[in-house]
Amino acid sequence: MAILHKPVVAFGAVLLGAAAVNAMAEDYTITVWAGGTNQTSHYRVDAIVMAAELLEREASVLGEDLNITVESQVWSGWDDFKQAVTLAAESDTLPNIIVSGHEDIGPWSQAGAIRPIEDYVDFDAWPLNQLYDNLIDVASYNGQIWGIPQDAESRVFFFSKPKLKAIGYSDAQINNLSERVRSGDYDLYDMLDDVKKMQDEGVVEAGMGFAPRPTNGPDYWQFYQSFGGEMVDADSGKLVFDEQAMTDMYQFFVDAVDMGVVPRTYLGLEWDDWHRNVAAGNYGAWHGGTWHYSQWTASFGLTDFFDNVSYSLIPAGNKAGHANAITHPLVYLLSSSGSDDDAAIAAELIAIASEPRINSLHAVESGHLAIGADQVTVPLYANDYWTSEATEKLLPYANAIPNNADFGIYWDAMFQGLEAAWTGASSVEQAVSAARNEVTSALGSGVIVR
């Protein structure tokens, strides 16, 4: 007999019975851990609190006594948060809900730290049936949907309008710049020439022409794509190490250092210093995320963003590449800790928290983008100029980093090589060679070297 059934645990029967007998009081404590959370993104947790209240009210309408207590812990950074989650997984003390980057689905699902959320929610029912398909794909791995997108964003290239004007750009040329970037007419080396000119003419200080992200992040994969690199092979699903694209990408940053528009010792700059300089208009060009808009305007005193800042996709690096952006959605994940019943309640809370009106609170306040089609009809979201602009002009061109259990190894190797080349510790060729060796020795046939 070739039939195998998924293990159906005994409490399944209890649950089914309990559906009929609904007068008993049920008390749940649902814990939520969220990484990368600051004062403008508190709705990552608050949305779950709001969802708990709604679910309790729904239960009350049905004559049930449901009491849900939401406990939460947030981290402002990612390193500490991921360490906490990973170690909690080993000691089986994970929270019920984890809010993390979608790239964690690969390793955490392999380790058995999370449950596929598709086993707990109805993707045919509202609000999950209106979520963008590409975001559902981003939250999927190995043919299963593991998470619900908590937000979406796009990584953006920014130019200082006053600095561009100071080197001779007209208003019309500035307005046309994002289109030139999109079409590939204006590339990364054009940008370097412009910011060098800004420095030479004393419009910006030496070494302040170009201000990339100061730390590791998905942003640097955009530059790899700008030079024609692919992260994953569509046919085989294997990771791809494109030597030429990696070389060109490293070389671009080395060229930027050699031109004096970014310091050799730039990487590792404190985020607050970077934000302060952006808000003060000290940089000629820089790149960040859509959510930085809310940080600059809410926390760093930038009041006239649209008068001062022009934005576009990340420009192409050469003819092999293209202008692009990466979206890096956070996802609500269900941990494997706790009972199946706890997970069912947690999943229901996540589904409610994904309703357009609730998610719009997070999107607008934190500068993130819509996760579903209905959200663009929510007045709060639709009337927000920045989110609408980003949704229309940037998000359609954005892709995501792959969900692959081994991608972290590749990512670390890529950034280590970039650091080595950038700081001059290695030549570009040596850095690419070291990164390639690191990836191939760790992943073997799991990576394709082109």
Add this chain to the structure above:
Amino acid sequence: MTNTASVSGSLEPDVTARPARSEPRKRRYRRGQLFGLAMLAPTLIFVSVFFFAPIILTAVTAFTNMTSATGITGGAYLITPTVVRELQQQGFAPALVQALEQQVIHVDDATLAAAREAGVAENFLADIAANLSGRQFASERDFERELKQFQSRPRRIRDLKLAIEPFTESILNQRFGNRADATAAVYSVAPDVTPAELDTVLKNSYTGWVWTTENFAKLSADKESLRVFLNTVFYVSTTLAFNVLVALFMALALFYLPPTTGSVFSALWLLPRITPVVLYAVMWKWFTWDNGFIANLAGYLGLPSFNYMKGSVPTAWTIVILVNGFVGASLGMILFSGALRAIPRQQLWASEVDGASRLQQVRCIILPQLRWPIMFVTCYQALSLVGSYEQIWLTTNGGPGRTTTVWSLEAFRTALLNYSGNLQYGMGAAMALVLVAGGLVVSIFFLRLFRFNDLVEKPRIEL
């Protein structure tokens, strides 16, 4: 036997009387031993649990490929679409590949009985049997949509999903906790699988860690390892020199200062040691950061004004050495000051009578008698520096770039803390093991350098 007894008896006539006297002594000796062990027991337990066990665990982990994806406590067998694709690429027969990945949902007497056994409500089963008996579905989603049409369906979506499971025939994406279950599962969908094929399927689907020596091979082949190693040698040697020399200088200066003044300076010099490490690091940041004290002072003096902690490699190293050096120097100063007080003052007075200068006193009287404390401080500080990374992590964080990254910081990041969340416990443990070995080498070097055996030699005369 008889002869032996008689011989011993003849040689030691009082031997028969001896046991009566020696028995209590032996008991006392044993009791003393047991008492000693009892007194030592807490220490032995403490040392075993907090010293030997971590080292042994590190050594064991170093020979594995443990990561956050494999977990620590052991893996499962999970046949995923990725695994199936790998098997396909390895040339597995299409029929076997199809068997492994197929997912079929049957509604028949057997699956209905299984659902009943799993506790699915009777009225719901009756609707399924009446409307869907004999049908097959290619995906759970399609079957779920059919079930949603029944009024008798469970209200909670989770209950509906659980009700679907007994109808599903598939081993794809199922976690099997042990090899036997996984083997049985594979045989259930592919009875003709050969032992070699089964072995490959199980090997590819195993999610846990395996034993390996690749960590050490990668460390030895990686050029970055050499760079981090050289960084560590530079950091340890320069900081150690700063620690010992400044500590010695401070101890000597305080020794010759009037007692009250010496006490004040001594207390001030302890601040780096007694300040909490995070606060100490934050103060250094304020001191050296953009618009911090040094940057402002430099600007005022017409010198380059920038972030001295991360703005250039030489200044970053200088800050790293100073941050760690002051902490170590304060400890060394305390130890050297104590040792200086143990030197008989008469020797110094006598030397002054003979016209010796302060420098001659230090060179000929003090330093020779400080050999032991200098050795201790040097050895202790060297080992501390080899394994320390907290101050670097909290100040330059190994930057700019990775220029001030040392071995212990890299091991910590590899095993426990990095942006992508890719925690490589096995590789980190291998790096830590190399660190332990390096520490042993350093210890032996210093013990030989200071002729440790001479220092602990028993006096040749009874005092």
